[in-house]
Amino acid sequence: MVEVILRxxxxxxxxxxxxxxxxxxxxxxxxxxxxxxLLATESNRRRFRDERRQVEQSAERERAEASVLAERIAExxxxxxxxAGEEGRLFGSVTAADIAEALEDVDVRVDRxxxxxxxxxxxxxxxxxxxxxxxxxxPELKVLVVNEE
Numbered sequence: 690m691v692e693v694i695l696r697x698x699x700x701x702x703x704x705x706x707x708x709x710x711x712x713x714x715x716x717x718x719x720x721x722x723x724x725x726x727l728l729a730t731e732s733n734r735r736r737f738r739d740e741r742r743q744v745e746q747s748a749e750r751e752r753a754e755a756s757v758l759a760e761r762i763a764e765x766x767x768x769x770x771x772x773a774g775e776e777g778r779l780f781g782s783v784t785a786a787d788i789a790e791a792l793e794d795v796d797v798r799v800d801r802x803x804x805x806x807x808x809x810x811x812x813x814x815x816x817x818x819x820x821x822x823x824x825x826x827x828p829e830l831k832v833l834v835v836n837e838e
Contacts, residue, residue: 691716692729694737696744698824699725705744706737755823758797762820763828767791770837773813782809783834788818792830810834 691713695703699720703709708729711720720726727733767788772780785804792799805819805827816832 693720693726694729694733695720695726696737696740697725698748700821700824704824705748706741752823752825755826758799759820759822759826759828761797762792762799762822762830765792765795765797766831766833768833768835770835771813773836777813777836779811779813779834782811783832784809788830788832804830 690710692708692710693716695705695707695709698704702711711726716726716728721728727737769783769787769791771783774780785801785806788804788806789799789801799820799822803821805821810816810832813834813836816834818830818832819827820830821827
């Protein structure tokens with residue numbers, strides 16, 4: 690285990706500025722090369738103290754942008770017209786990529802990976818789908834899946 694200082698928020702690990710213990714390989718191969726963390730040496734602690742104000746301002750700006758986008762997402766109700774068999778089972782499914790594409794059609798651009806869909810939608814009905822834009826901002830999107838007839 691090695692101690693690192695997070696430069697940016699990392700999902701399921703911590704927020705910018707926190708010192709956390711991670712496995713050496715995770716730090717060496719993922720966090721440090723992507724600029725998400727610094728090794729917690731004394732010189733890096735001093736360096737990070739100097740950068741901290743900039744990091745906090747950047748994080749606040751990201752949170753504000755995510756909040757604005759969250760309002761637009763929460764207003765949306767996406768309707769998917771799909772072919773379905775008896776008992777409402779779909780021929781295919783509605784995936785996070787389909788939802789991201791439908792959001793793009795209404796000028797809301799999000800990456801499909803931020804759409805929290807445990808598994809593809811395979812039945813007709815109304816669904817509420819979470820969209821994780823920021824660690825503190827997670828709007829819910831209404832998705833209707835109806836028969837195309």
